Amino acid sequence: MRPHSPLTPPRARRRMAGALSAALLCTAGLTAGPAAARTAEAAAGAGPAAAPARGPASPHAPRLPDGLAKTPPMGFNNWNSTHCRADFNEAMIKGIADLFVEKGLKAAGYEYVNLDDCWAEPERDANGKLVPNAARFPNGIKAVADYVHSKGLKFGIYTSAGTRTCAQAMPGALGHEYSDARQFADWGVDYLKYDNCNNQGVDAKQRYITMRDALKATGRPIVYSICEWGENKPWEWAADVGHLWRTTGDISDVWESMLTIFKANAPLARYAGPGHWNDPDMLEVGNGGMTDTEYRSHFSLWSMMAAPLLIGTDLRKATPATYEILANREVLAVDQDALGKQAEVLASEGGRWVLSKPLAGGDRAVALFNESDRPQRIATTAKDAGLPQAGGYRLRDLWKHRDTHTGGEIAATVPARGTLVYRVSADRQWPQYPPAVETGIARDPAPVEIGTEARLGTLTRNLGQAPALDVKIGLKGPQGWRVEPVTPTEDAALPPGRTLATAWKFAPPAGAKPGAYELTLTTDYRSPRGQRVTDALAVPVYAVVPPPAGTSYASDLTPVTATNGWGPVERDMSVGGPQAGDGVPLRIGGVPFAKGLGAHAPSDITYYTGGRCSTFAAQVGVDDETGDRGSVSFEVWADGQRVADSGKLTGTDPAKTVSASVAGAGTVRLVVLDGGDGVQFDHADWADARFSC
Structure with missing residues (x-):
């Protein structure tokens, strides 16, 4: 819930917040049982009407009001964009409600407008009631809820199953469950997010069951979102407690965070269904930390x-672009499908993922996801996706909003960090759609030295049951680049299953700057019915210069690629946090280093050496900014061969010398892996890193 810290990830902070002593628990007047919690609530001034006497709840009690959350809830929550800043206020929430209507999001299915932490004053009133923050919500919470409801939308609120909320900004609900639930119902709340901070060690299941019963006692239908970060495996017990449960720690607006959360949530498909959903946290789409492709x-x-x-x-x-993503009704229909099935992972190898989701009516949604930093071919079949045998299949591309057909193969070259989503149908009308044609590259192009020429092979294959006619292949480079075909680029007819292979040569101009560029590969063809189809694929290429003779620090050279688990790779400073330049001088085991690279597991930094370098060496270790925490390992790879491995290093270890022969290698990769215990505090330094060339 709180902003990320480079030293203390939110999940770790929350654990510390919940691990207070038994003495503090006694001081707060709290015990682990719901009856005792209600007694404490009454003593705090909630009053007997707000906390009716009830026996302990059964762990197998019915779900909260039947019929809620039949499909995954859709709406808005302010936290990822505002945290506790002053711009989180009544005007913002009303503005969001207005935009839901004006921009078509309500019509697309979004309905909840939810508040997160910091909406209340720091203390309760004399009667133990929560008090809306006067500066943020001068007209109170009910007035905001009424405004949201006037737009035909629903209203949500936040609190924590502890004595304070996660931002420490307001009181939590522990010991006040029935009083707080009654307040929420009276205000017109339709959705409650119930967090996990400052929980005083009280059993998680019991804390969440108590609030479930308190919400039920109000008689108001309220969707109940359990936010205990997956620490107690809520997917195994919470289907009879809440409507959705967080399966992971907090998401942040960086690719690595999103990817880590996806990988944690994806294996839990069997636990999700109508009225009970796995929750991998809120969307970051549009917050600026990722590209539109990544979003x-x-x-x-x-x-x-x-x-x-x-x-x-x-x-x-x-x-x-953000509105276009969020309002894609064809992708939303996959999420909101009435069958309520979570996709199963069919394959995941080398960063290539295939997911299949059964849909009501017998169709399947199939996603081809490429987590890597280069285009990759990803393939499956309609049969493997779970569809019955058929003469052909309709492929509906849910991002291009276009229909083609296939004989059974579902394949594409997926852009770096991209995802293609298809709705696949065993449709007898498949002949009316153009054949699906797959276009890609034969292999990743090697880095090309500025002023020299390189070669590239492209492949175009017909996956359909009818010929692709008048096929034309094109390749275009940035302004000033020379790009020429070596072999024919056209075919009058490409029969089913046939491939058109084309060779190209290209060269960056002599004055080009080193760095990443894109070639654009285009395919144009028509179907036997005359339908014209045009596709484009961005092919990344890297213009490089060889390293100078002698010894060069890695931080003074331009890497070909650099990926990092937290923030960007930094030059001559630690990785710090999510923003560029927010680190501190490199220091390992108390020893400072003026030069080097600040990284964070998992990290992969590639340099072009062009066969001109003989050795690489560095002093490696966990940066002192972690406070002796973290564990990582460092590896050096030369042309795909591992040539050095530091072994596991922790925050208590001094810097270790890593050196390797890289003689003859065209590229050298510097890799950081976590130490086998997750990536918290894994700030990893390549100190004094240098090449001899």
């Missing part, structure tokens, strides 16, 4: 996983 993957994967879709960006500032 489309984020949105696609959450929809495939039947996840709740709570918009986490300030829609008053959102770009047209």
